[in-house]
Amino acid sequence: QKEVEQNSGPLSVPEGAIASLNCTYSDRGSQSFFWYRQYSGKSPELIMFIYSNGDKEDGRFTAQLNKASQYVSLLIRDSQPSDSATYLCAVTATTDSWGTLQFGAGTQVVVTP
């Protein structure tokens, strides 16, 4: 059974601080990893994707991938109240490397002023 696991939170982060979100996955053959942000009542919005081990930075966001340990993380620097949302980790199924995504349940982030 393929699984993607995230802490549900809520993760409370002071404004301006770094939010650190973690995700582990069970399918060792997974190749593509995504972070989506979802505001309450809205659909998921792609933040970043990462395919290779190491770090990938995009603005205030950094994704980190460690395939050997089967985890992927997301750092949000200089957190803003507008970052308050649920962050979904998603992993491609290895039956089709460029195919369907399996999602975790999401981590709720609350940025407090």
Next chain:
Amino acid sequence: DTGVSQNPRHKITKRGQNVTFRCDPISEHNRLYWYRQTLGQGPEFLTYFQNEAQLEKSRLLSDRFSAERPKGSFSTLEIQRTEQGDSAMYLCASSLVKGSSGNTIYFGEGSWLTVV
């Protein structure tokens, strides 16, 4: 707007009725996905199409659910004999898969279904 478009955005139906949702993907995208999301959970994969071919269906997709993409453009998801457990947000997504360039999936705004 050239994003993924879904309609209706909200649907309230009585148990036992049939409902149909429509999805218009981003125009050049060759893949189209349907997901379902309930409160507190991540999206669950239902099915996907590559052009007009339905390539994969989840075991979550019971016989009451059917999806089509007749001309490789828009898609419909029909739920027959709705049950209260079908209440969820139904998400459509699309992507362009081209060679080994990866597959970034973009979601529409979702269609909320409430079965009463």
